[in-house]
Structures are given as C-alpha cells and as structure tokens.
Amino acid sequence: MPEQPQAPLLEQEVPVEQRAQKRGILYVVGIGPGAQQHTTPEALAAIADAELVVGYSTYIKLVGHLIQGKEVVRTGMTEEIGRARTAVERARDGATVALVSSGDAGIYGMAGLVFQVLKEMQWKRGDSPELRIVPGITALSSCASVVGAPLVHDFCAISLSDLLTPWPVITRRIEAAASADFVIALYNPASGRRTRQIVEAQQIIRRFRDGTTPVALVKSAYRKLQQSALSDLDHFLDYEIGMLTTVLIGSSNTFVFEGYMVTPRGYTNKYTWDGDVLPGQKPGHSLVVSPQAGNAECEEPE
Amino acid sequence: MPEQPQAPLLEQEVPVEQRAQKRGILYVVGIGPGAQQHTTPEALAAIADAELVVGYSTYIKLVGHLIQGKEVVRTGMTEEIGRARTAVERARDGATVALVSSGDAGIYGMAGLVFQVLKEMQWKRGDSPELRIVPGITALSSCASVVGAPLVHDFCAISLSDLLTPWPVITRRIEAAASADFVIALYNPASGRRTRQIVEAQQIIRRFRDGTTPVALVKSAYRKLQQSALSDLDHFLDYEIGMLTTVLIGSSNTFVFEGYMVTPRGYTNKYTWDGDVLPGQKPGHSLVVSPQAGNAECEEPE
Numbered sequence: 001m002p003e004q005p006q007a008p009l010l011e012q013e014v015p016v017e018q019r020a021q022k023r024g025i026l027y028v029v030g031i032g033p034g035a036q037q038h039t040t041p042e043a044l045a046a047i048a049d050a051e052l053v054v055g056y057s058t059y060i061k062l063v064g065h066l067i068q069g070k071e072v073v074r075t076g077m078t079e080e081i082g083r084a085r086t087a088v089e090r091a092r093d094g095a096t097v098a099l100v101s102s103g104d105a106g107i108y109g110m111a112g113l114v115f116q117v118l119k120e121m122q123w124k125r126g127d128s129p130e131l132r133i134v135p136g137i138t139a140l141s142s143c144a145s146v147v148g149a150p151l152v153h154d155f156c157a158i159s160l161s162d163l164l165t166p167w168p169v170i171t172r173r174i175e176a177a178a179s180a181d182f183v184i185a186l187y188n189p190a191s192g193r194r195t196r197q198i199v200e201a202q203q204i205i206r207r208f209r210d211g212t213t214p215v216a217l218v219k220s221a222y223r224k225l226q227q228s229a230l231s232d233l234d235h236f237l238d239y240e241i242g243m244l245t246t247v248l249i250g251s252s253n254t255f256v257f258e259g260y261m262v263t264p265r266g267y268t269n270k271y272t273w274d275g276d277v278l279p280g281q282k283p284g285h286s287l288v289v290s291p292q293a294g295n296a297e298c299e300e301p302e
Numbered sequence: 303m304p305e306q307p308q309a310p311l312l313e314q315e316v317p318v319e320q321r322a323q324k325r326g327i328l329y330v331v332g333i334g335p336g337a338q339q340h341t342t343p344e345a346l347a348a349i350a351d352a353e354l355v356v357g358y359s360t361y362i363k364l365v366g367h368l369i370q371g372k373e374v375v376r377t378g379m380t381e382e383i384g385r386a387r388t389a390v391e392r393a394r395d396g397a398t399v400a401l402v403s404s405g406d407a408g409i410y411g412m413a414g415l416v417f418q419v420l421k422e423m424q425w426k427r428g429d430s431p432e433l434r435i436v437p438g439i440t441a442l443s444s445c446a447s448v449v450g451a452p453l454v455h456d457f458c459a460i461s462l463s464d465l466l467t468p469w470p471v472i473t474r475r476i477e478a479a480a481s482a483d484f485v486i487a488l489y490n491p492a493s494g495r496r497t498r499q500i501v502e503a504q505q506i507i508r509r510f511r512d513g514t515t516p517v518a519l520v521k522s523a524y525r526k527l528q529q530s531a532l533s534d535l536d537h538f539l540d541y542e543i544g545m546l547t548t549v550l551i552g553s554s555n556t557f558v559f560e561g562y563m564v565t566p567r568g569y570t571n572k573y574t575w576d577g578d579v580l581p582g583q584k585p586g587h588s589l590v591v592s593p594q595a596g597n598a599e600c601e602e603p604e
Contacts, residue, residue, distance in 0.1 A: 030443070032342065038437065042339040081569055081577045104439075106446045108567070112454030115564040120575055125560045135340065135447040137406075137437050141332070144408045145437040152414030153467070154475055156458040156484060162588045164568030165455070169483070173456055176482030180475045182458060193586065258427045262417040265410070266466030267383055273422055275383045284495065289468045 022094035024129040025049075026087060028111045030104040030136020033222040034062045038142065043134050050098035054087040059102050062223075084113040088121070091129030104138035108159055108187055140185050143218035143246040146228050148260030150216060150248045155183035160190070160197040167197070174201050178208040183254065183263055186247040198241055205249060206233055214250040214261045217241060230261055324396035326431040327351075328389060330413045332406040332438020335524040336364045340444065345436050352400035356389040361404050364525075386415040390423070393431030406440035410461055410489055442487050445520035445548040448530050450562030452518060452550045457485035462492070462499040469499070476503050480510040485556065485565055488549040500543055507551060508535055516552040516563045519543060532563055 027046040032038040044066065047053060053060065053067045057074040060067070075083045087099040101109040111133055118131075144151045156177040162170060177184050184205065189198045205213075211234030219227040219242070229239055233249065241247065254263040270281045280288050329348035334340040346368065349355060355362065355369045359376040362369070377385045389401040403411040413435055420433075446453045458479040464472060479486050486507065491500045507515075513536030521529040521544070531541055535551065543549065556565040572583045582590050 033437075035344075037344040037347070038342050040334065040340050040342055040439065042337075045339070079577065081573055081575065085575070085577075104443045104447075106443060106451050107453050109454065111447075111451035112564055112567050113569060115451055115559055115562055116566055116569070117575075119559050123560070133447040133451070135335075135439050135443040137342065137439055138443055141406045141408060141437040141440055145406075145413075145435040149408050149413035149417055149435070151409050152411065154458070154460045154472075156456070156479070158456045163586070164571055164589055166589055166591045168591075170456075173482045173484060176478040176484075177458070180478030181471070182475060182478075194588075257417055257421050258425070260417055262414055264418055265414050267415060267418070269466055271383050273383065273387070273419075275381065275387075284465070286464045286496075287466055287468055289470075 024091035024094045025096045025132060026091035026129040027098040027132045027134055028105045028114055029098050029100045029134045030109065031059065031063060031100055031102055032137040033142035034102060035222040038137055038222055040136065043136055046132065046134050047098050047100065050096050052090055052095050052097045053100060054083055054097060055100040059100050062102065063100060080110065080113055084110055084117045088114060088117045094128065104136045106133065106135060107138040139187065139246045142221040143248060146218050146221050147216040147230060147248065148262050150250060150254060150261045150263050151183055152265050153183065153251065153263045155185060157185045157187060159187040160201060161188040162197060171200065171204060174204045178205040181251045183251045184249040188243065189245055189247045190241045191243045199237060202233065202237055209233055209252060214254050214256050216248040216261045217245055219245045230256060230259060326393035326396045327398045327434060328393035328431040329400040329434045329436055330407045330416055331400050331402045331436045332411065333361065333365060333402055333404055334439040335444035336404060337524040340439055340524055342438065345438055348434065348436050349400050349402065352398050354392055354397050354399045355402060356385055356399060357402040361402050364404065365402060382412065382415055386412055386419045390416060390419045396430065406438045408435065408437060409440040441489065441548045444523040445550060448520050448523050449518040449532060450564050452552060452556060452563045452565050453485055454567050455485065455553065455565045457487060459487045459489060461489040462503060463490040464499060473502065473506060476506045480507040483553045485553045486551040490545065491547055491549045492543045493545045501539060504535065504539055511535055511554060516556050516558050518550040518563045519547055521547045532558060532561060
C-alpha cells in the first residue's frame with residue numbers, strides 16, 4: 001500500500017509517540033548584570049543554541065542582539081509561573097529552550113520555579129527535557145564590585161518582598177542577621193507600592209548597629225542607568241530606593257575608605273604588613289584571642 | 303651640550319619623578335569557578351591587558367593558557383598580604399597588573415585586602431594605581447547550579463575558617479542563621495588540620511533543624527575533579543569534606559526532587575499552577591497569612 005502524504009504538523013502539535021523520541025533541552029540561564037562583557041561564554045552559547053528564548057521582558061531586551069531570528073516568549077512581572085510552564089512544556093515536547101534571568105537564575109531566580117513545575121508534572125531524571133543550569137554573576141557580586149569590597153566577610157541575602165513570603169518570617173531573618181553582625185544584602189527592598197518594608201528593616205538593624213555603619217545603594221549595576229551611592233544606616237533612607245536597587249549594609253567592621261565600602265577579612269588580627277606573624281599567633285592555626293585585647297568580637301582592631 | 307646616553311632602567315627602578323607621571327592599573331579579577339566557559343569576557347580582557355599577573359598558584363594554573371609571555375607572580379596560601387602588596391605596589395609604580403582570584407574576588411577574596419594595603423599606603427582617589435574590580439561567578443552560584451536550586455530564597459554565607467576570625471564570632475553567626483531558617487552556605491568548612499569546626503557547626507544547626515534537612519556538598523565545581531553529593535543534616539559528615547568543598551544546608555522549606563536540591567520561593571502560597579490567584583490573595587499585594595492555615599512560618603504548604 002502506498003504511503004499517504006501527511007499534513008504538516010504545527011510545532012505545538014507533536015503527537016505523543018513522537019514526543020517520547022525527541023528529548024528537548026531546557027537551559028536555565030543567568031546572564032549576569034546585563035552588559036554582555038559580564039555574561040559568560042557558557043550563557044551566550046546556551047542562548048545561541050536555543051530555538052526558543054523565554055524571559056521577563058526587561059531581560060529579553062538585555063539580550064536582544066543575541067536572539068534575532070529566534071522565537072521569543074516575553075512576559076511581564078508576576079507572570080513567573082506561566083513563564084516557567086511555557087519553558088518547561090515546550091522543552092519537554094522536544095524544543096531547545098533558554099529560560100533567561102538577569103543575575104544568577106539560582107539566586108532569587110527562576111531555577112526554583114522550574115523544579116517546582118517539573119515536580120508538578122511528575123518529571124523523572126532521564127525524561128525530556130534535559131536540564132542545564134548555567135550560573136551567572138548575581139547582583140550581590142556585581143553591586144559589591146561597583147562600591148568596593150563590602151562582602152569579603154560573612155554576609156546574608158534577604159529579600160524584602162512580602163508578596164510570597166510572610167513578613168514575620170522576613171523580620172525574623174533581618175533581626176538574626178543584624179544581631180550576629182553579618183553584612184546584609186537586601187534584594188527587592190521596595191517598589192512603587194511597597195515602601196514600608198525598608199523602613200522597618202532599617203529600624204530593626206539600627207537596634208544592633210551604629211548609625212554610622214556604612215550602607216551602599218546600587219541600582220542597575222553595569223547597565224546604562226547605573227547609579228550608586230554610599231551612605232550610612234541613619235541616612236540611607238533619604239535616597240530613592242526602588243525595585244532595581246540592591247542595599248548593602250555593613251557589619252561592625254565595615255569601613256569607608258576614599259569613597260569605597262570595605263569589609264576586612266581579618267588579616268591584621270594575625271599579621272603585620274610585612275607578612276610577619278604577630279606575637280602569640282601561629283600561621284595555619286586558629287586565631288588566638290587575647291581577653292585583655294578585647295578583640296573577641298572585632299576582626300580589625302585599629 | 304650633547305645628551306648623554308642613559309643606562310637602561312630595570313622596570314622595578316622607575317625613578318620617583320617618573321612614577322608620578324605614569325598611572326598604573328590594578329585589575330582585581332574574579333575568574334569564576336575555573337573553566338573558561340564560566341569566565342566573563344571582562345575578566346578575560348583584564349588578564350589580556352595585564353603585563354603582570356599575580357595570584358595564588360592554583361588560580362594561576364587555571365588561567366595558564368591566558369598568560370603566556372606575561373610576567374607572573376604566584377605565591378602560596380597564607381601569603382595573601384605579600385601577594386596583595388606586590389600587586390598594589392607594582393601597579394602604583396606604573397604597571398598594568400591583574401590580581402586574580404577564583405570565584406569572585408569580592409566574596410571572601412583578595413579585593414578587601416587590596417583596599418587595606420591601599421589604606422596603609424595612604425592612597426587617594428586619582429593616585430596611581432587606577433582600580434578596576436571585575437566581578438566573577440562566586441562559589442555560591444557555581445556550586446548551587448551543580449546540585450539544583452538551593453539558593454532561591456534567603457541565605458547566609460559563613461566561612462568556618464578561624465585562622466583570622468575568632469571562633470565565638472563564627473558560632474554566633476551559625477546559630478543566628480540556623481535559628482532564622484536561612485539556607486546556609488559554608489565556605490572553608492575544613493582543611494587537613496582544621497576538622498573540628500564543621501562538626502560543631504553541624505551540632506549547632508541540628509538544634510534548630512530536622513536531621514532530614516537536605517545538605518549538598520560540592521567540590522571543585524566546573525573543574526576536572528568536580529564532585530558533588532546530596533545528603534542530609536544527620537549524615538553529611540560521613541562524606542569527605544576539605545578545603546575545596548562548599549557545604550549548602552537547606553532551610554526548613556528545602557526539598558529534594560529527583561536528586562536535585564531545591565528551595566522554593568513561595569509562589570504556591572499565592573497562585574495555582576495555572577497562574578490564578580488563590581482565594582483571599584491579591585497579586586502585587588503582601589501575602590495574606592491565614593492563622594487557621596498555620597502557614598505563617600512556612601512558604602510551601604503541601
């Protein structure tokens with residue numbers, strides 16, 4: 001019997017028996033702060049390999065020059081679930097898809113939601129799609145590099161958005177971070193409608209730290225409209241703080257030097273500037289804390 | 303009077319009057335986890351531009367193919383002060399220098415020490431050298447991408463090295479992070495000589511979290527000898543943990559799915575999988591927490 005000519009199928013209409021044969025690929029890609037100079041070759045290769053690129057419209061704009069001729073699904077904010085589902089389902093059905101986030105998709109990014117969608121659809125390892133998570137430079141790193149070296153010692157990242165997380169959970173974290181002298185990076189500090197949270201965060205942190213503690217505000221690092229300011233805990237609320245601002249609050253050891261914000265690692269607890277070991281200390285051994293010196297809480301006695 | 307021929311000067315012997323004229327450049331460069339696919343074009347350009355490359359010998363090896371024909375100063379661990387001084391002083395004297403770190407030089411990296419050396423030598427903005435800090439992908443991001451999406455909600459980074467920081471400061475931070483339900487990333491968890499700290503950290507965190515809390519161990523992410531393992535809070539100490547291991551400890555909401563570690567952001571508190579808003583919630587407004595539902599502390603009720 002001669003073969004019947006088949007009607008061409010639309011890409012969305014791959015029949016179930018064919019789906020199983022073609023295993024799609026889902027890249028979850030962090031493009032870094034925005035400028036291509038800070039996007040890794042691996043992220044660029046993932047976008048180049050994709051036939052479909054999915055992302056929040058602002059991020060799609062940042063990679064506009066890389067996606068000419070490709071199918072693009074761009075959605076607005078608060079449409080994250082739809083975006084993740086589109087990316088996962090199209091990749092499951094055989095497409096090579098890049099779901100792009102700015103910064104690192106694994107830090108407050110879309111990577112978590114991708115796994116939740118996969119779980120919801122009872123995906124198993126070996127099923128389509130194959131997952132490839134491509135890390136990027138997160139806002140923590142890009143913003144810190146703009147203002148100096150504020151994150152050279154222990155730090156916390158806290159999102160002030162209470163759209164999805166109960167506010168009491170967030171305040172408990174702010175209080176803990178402040179009390180234990182972490183450098184604190186606040187993501188999503190405020191939006192047009194949401195302005196109360198950063199004020200309350202300032203009040204909580206102020207209970208534990210001096211008003212002169214350095215605070216940096218960085219907006220749109222490495223993008224055209226980059227802005228940054230150095231202030232302190234008593235005054236940083238005088239500046240405009242919005243959705244694109246990252247707020248970096250120093251620890252008790254953070255200092256300002258020539259307009260840079262610096263958190264020291266503690267070398268001067270043990271060494272002279274010639275690299276010699278201070279009396280009573282041993283290289284390669286735990287720091288010996290002298291009770292007389294009163295430096296048990298202080299990494300950089302001056 | 304005819305000019306006298308001058309003896310050629312060695313590069314180190316630039317006379318003081320010439321020093322002031324040539325302003326050197328000091329790049330402080332994070333090269334990311336190690337594989338060139340994860341090093342940004344900006345970092346590669348900085349290394350290409352440098353005449354002198356300074357770094358810890360392991361990191362110099364990672365960029366070996368990029369530095370042929372350049373002058374290289376490689377030093378061992380615990381020689382950080384000497385390394386920073388060499389880089390700063392040579393750049394001050396007019397050279398273009400790249401001080402390279404793996405990961406991000408601003409996160410537990412050399413950037414802090416550079417500013418301390420500059421402060422020590424009473425450097426002012428506008429003086430030589432010009433500073434250019436180039437961010438890289440930090441271990442947090444690279445390690446997270448290897449095991450899934452563990453850092454999609456609030457997290458802390460804590461170094462367990464007590465070589466420069468008093469151990470009581472560190473334990474206070476571990477306790478605060480554990481009590482406020484942060485995901486915890488432990489840098490420098492152990493070394494050949496320093497093995498007690500990770501055991502004590504486990505005991506502190508276990509007081510606040512279930513023994514089944516997911517824990518990921520990642521070693522040498524994106525390098526030839528990459529290893530990773532997924533365990534839990536009661537069992538992760540059974541694995542080998544060394545200087546190159548990053549330990550990621552989940553929050554109370556972190557789950558394991560098909561061998562991946564995932565911390566959800568909280569979308570299912572507010573939305574259905576079709577993207578519709580749940581009863582009682584409003585998109586763009588604070589999460590409404592129902593006391594009956596008992597989810598005030600829980601982002602992903604199942």
